[in-house]
Amino acid sequence: MAEVQTFGHAQTNGHVKSTAYGENVANGVIKATKIATAPGAESKEDVQLVLKTFRLMVGDLCQQFNMGHPGSAMGMAALGVALWKYTMRYAPHTPNWFNRDRFVLSNGHACLFQYLNLYFSGYKSMTWEQLLSYHSERPDSLCPGHPEIEHDGVELTTGPLGQGIANAVGLAIATKHLAATYNKPGYDVVSNHTWCIIGDACLQEGVGCEAISYAGHLQLNNLTVLYDNNQISCDGSVDLTNTENINSKVRACGWEVIDVMDGVNDVEGIVAAMSKARDPNRTKPLFVNIRSIIGVGSAVAGQAQSHGAPLGVDNVATMKRAYGFDENEKFVVPEQVRKFYSDIPARGEQLVQEWHDLVAKYKQEYPELGEEFQGRVEGRLPSDWTKHIPSSFPAQDTPTRKSNNLVMKDILEQIKTFMVGTADLTPSVNLTYKDYEVFNPPTLKPTSGKVGSYAGRYIHYGIREHVMAAIANGLAAFNPQTIIPITSTFFMFYLYAAPAVRMGALQHLQVIHVATHDSIGAGEDGPTHQPVELAALYRAMPNMHYIRPADSEEVAGAWEAAVNYKTGPTMISVSRHALPQLGITKRSGVSKGAYVIKEEEKADVTLISVGAELHFAVKLAEDLAKADPPVKARVVSFPSFVLFKEQSKEYQRSVLRRHEGIPAVAIEPYVSLGWERFADAGLHMSSYGHSLPGKYIYNYFGFSIENMALKIRSFVSDFKSGVVGRGEYVELLQKPAGHS
């Protein structure tokens, strides 16, 4: 690929006909509007003044509270001008315009770069006062240490490295999918481009590598990654730890690669490279390798010291002198610079208006599809969507992973809002539906399996759990509830995905994660595949609704709760093995987190259980009633800690009745952590699992009905006799002798 070192006309490589920068060459419909004046309309001096102003603002902002990350933001100044002034289609005064270009700063620590660009391009909420709140004590600052999704002009919260590029892949998939579903000849109602800046770190992180690999496979030609190649990380030069040929590697993954050799000052060169992005004939995502210099212009240019600490007063003063600024003044924005950016809001509003006009005509031409499209834009589900869920289920023993399909197959088939994905476990997770279409490039003819299209809603993510969850965040962040992404894998492998699941929760994104093989009962795959501690993480994670349903009826309740929960992710945790249909469970109980399934007025004990093991509690209550002396046990189904905690104290007491002095015993073959809140004793795991077929493993760890009954009777007796100290949670099982 030719290096774009000079300026004056766009690199063509045979594709791009127009030489006007920023002109829309990809989508015929709104090409009349140039999104920007070409560089060159402004003088080179103007551009250089903008770059200097930008870098000095970064320096001053970090100096103000003697904190922050100046280096990358300074190094990327030219990239900012190329994007916000000359390339992106967006509307600062209508920041949530549906068809806006999306921008993701994957190297989120360089957030000042984004804040300054938002300020200069005219986002109303990013006032001067707000801009100066970076690292201040203001809790309402719009300039947190990493960009956050709540704020105008920020598509997703970034910071944990490598995830931003994966989110961007999700945004680009959303566009591809919506375009394939709704666009008609002459009506590209969805046509935006996704731009993502990454640093060296995003190329080292595994999730970033997964994203590169998968985006190349998908041929996402509506995605451009801009690599801020400054070759510096915290520990020093990148070649201390990474010496791969990144261009070759990215090309091998199916990307088109362009080099920009002077990313520091050559705005025109960057724009020229970017102008290839919208080429409709390109069948690959675009990777622009932009050489830059961290902390450029300062005394620590090119050095790791400029990464995560302010430059120092003297250093900034020296820069100001060199740039012809007054070293005694801070936060100086010359009028020329303001003028440079002044046309952007109006330009944006024009884009918005043209899009609205287009959509209006589209609705006239295609009334039914137009109505559906409008519903997607507004994030509406059919109000009667639950009608597709069966009111009852077959009585035979069923794995709850199969119950998922009983509950959701009609909904998944009929409501386009849902995009189902799996990390290569289609046969295990049972989330396919009638005539499902795979999301894949239509030109791809796989050796086996279905030929897909971009209109497909079933996503084969490959064996890439982490990027699956991060892409799902991007799908959900495209626009609220336009797409509700579903991911799926073994529960244990949601540990691989956990950093992205967390980011979804932190951002209040509605993503539904379906986790199968969620108990030691999964059996012979052994301890690597048997969760014992992972639920503790998801039960602790703010905004996450972790739900373990016990049978098909509770699976229905779990899905209702998940679809209704619009402000965060849900994880539905299901069994590999067949479970009895208990007949006494209630889908309406799930949304309360816990509920009584068997009441006993004068109870000796409350048995609490959940998910794949709830049926143990039911059987135990029967057996204990017949013991000599009989033990009267009530039974509580407890599918979700978080949903139960949200209930009133009155409800909680009515379920647990511990305030009446009735002891509670929790039964769950996970470690006990967290159960101490709801119970006095428990039957739990205290070690990893073991490779044994499902029917043997429960017995091996002491979860036979006989043994559990014995332990419970003994505990109830101890409790009555006062042997159990206040607040001393009793673990009723020991790990097997010899088990480590």
Add this chain to the structure above:
Amino acid sequence: MAEVQTFGHAQTNGHVKSTAYGENVANGVIKATKIATAPGAESKEDVQLVLKTFRLMVGDLCQQFNMGHPGSAMGMAALGVALWKYTMRYAPHTPNWFNRDRFVLSNGHACLFQYLNLYFSGYKSMTWEQLLSYHSERPDSLCPGHPEIEHDGVELTTGPLGQGIANAVGLAIATKHLAATYNKPGYDVVSNHTWCIIGDACLQEGVGCEAISYAGHLQLNNLTVLYDNNQISCDGSVDLTNTENINSKVRACGWEVIDVMDGVNDVEGIVAAMSKARDPNRTKPLFVNIRSIIGVGSAVAGQAQSHGAPLGVDNVATMKRAYGFDENEKFVVPEQVRKFYSDIPARGEQLVQEWHDLVAKYKQEYPELGEEFQGRVEGRLPSDWTKHIPSSFPAQDTPTRKSNNLVMKDILEQIKTFMVGTADLTPSVNLTYKDYEVFNPPTLKPTSGKVGSYAGRYIHYGIREHVMAAIANGLAAFNPQTIIPITSTFFMFYLYAAPAVRMGALQHLQVIHVATHDSIGAGEDGPTHQPVELAALYRAMPNMHYIRPADSEEVAGAWEAAVNYKTGPTMISVSRHALPQLGITKRSGVSKGAYVIKEEEKADVTLISVGAELHFAVKLAEDLAKADPPVKARVVSFPSFVLFKEQSKEYQRSVLRRHEGIPAVAIEPYVSLGWERFADAGLHMSSYGHSLPGKYIYNYFGFSIENMALKIRSFVSDFKSGVVGRGEYVELLQKPAGHS
């Protein structure tokens, strides 16, 4: 690179002089022993019979209990013969021989492949009866669903995909490092090779991508990855989800790549490719891309159906007929096949004897180094290692991340057992020491930073947390306590590393993880970098010792506990910000998990706190004593849940005194999950954090001394008046209004 399709002499590419397969061309010293007869010494018919027998055994073993993963194991039969018969240096009767070649099955679900090879090559523990225990109800089976480290011939537990190749990188680093440290001309006392088989999945998983990238950077020419390229995963053909050019990608990462086109039957071709592995002139790791056919020989050959389910009785019977076996017989191993493998144990013992002779001479020639080497082989630390830890520390406020350095810098400098690594946070984690040398190829001249060597003990892992932890597992698994690896990054990014941290815990590997920025007090980086729920995972993880020390004195205790804990990982969780040296903490208290730092005979309340916030509890106790009416508070420092749970009930009661009716309040700005076991109420987070400088964030979430004192007084009053129900944990803080 030439494709190795023919057989008869080793591919040379200019390097390999000998044409005898398996002859040691890399290390001069023990080259006299051919490790194997060349293929060809046996007839082609013999080899084919071995392959058929192997595949039918796989079929029968999966059929026996109608479970298991047959396909990959069958497809790799030839690869097994090439490795165990013709290539690897190992000793079945001395399975833990220090200098043995290491073998890792990264696609661990294909475990039958390994078990059969262990059986055929003569591992004593792998009896016929044991071999037939795959997926049986035997809890003492040596044939679990994935290979497990406890068993002879298995180096590491694998199964979670992508991690095995990362473990293998750790094993290869261990060899490189020990060789560079101890080998002398004529005395290659450490010279083993590491072999790792991967499937398609390991190349898709992020951690596998990180491993490929980093191993190439390190130029690990003692590592060979054998890619079982069958292009099938659970969902169907791999090209449904991955279409990258893997050879180009791996080459771009700095590997040498060889293709083998017939991996199903061409044992000779595979051996020819592998013979390049020990070429001492090669400066790259070797990647052998071996085309194979999943489930080969069966009716579902080349299909996903053969991956994770038995082939079916009829299918196996058909195979037997086609192979000339009696379809009515099961588990047939012809005498020729046994004879084929019969020379291996004796050959292995000869290798072991030669190595012992070599080491004996080495000790004579280099008595001091020889003694040190012997200590490393035996995993000994100097008995007086703790003498290097200062008996007291400077009184000024110190971030506990800096206390790490005060405690460990002399030990790290002087005791070679420790290898310290960081995921690009050297300036943050403070684990460098005087004249530390970087582990890097000596030929690498980085743009900035130190030129390293393979004798270096400081590892720049790059921004690759997951592979860091997985490599550390490999370092620890090389041989018990020969290397004690230390990893380091921000606490929050141990969520990226969590799958590998878990695998270290599951395998009882001594790895020490140093997690800094472990509280909301880390400040302005914001919620993406502020842990609130992550401790719940590590507190729940079996075998993991998660420790949050409060000041330098407790940091000393945490390191003592970590170094003394030989059978699992420890995570030492430290603060970014400066903390007071409390003067009342005790390093000896840390190993007990919790201990009283301020006693009060007639106490109204016990304040429990930990780590970065323990000083709050101390201050609160002082202030509450002066309140009107005064509240008498005792204070417990609680650095580790797991260590406290291991104490006697008497000790636990003496620390908590809840059985005396004294209520306990926990103070930790994490979510409450788990604290319910030890306390009646708590001051905790119930949301993610916020981007605010450290000194403001505690107040923002209600952790000002004034507010906490108010809440505690109110709770003590409620508790006394009986308002608090039995077992009802009281959350004393609400999240700030408007905070989501």
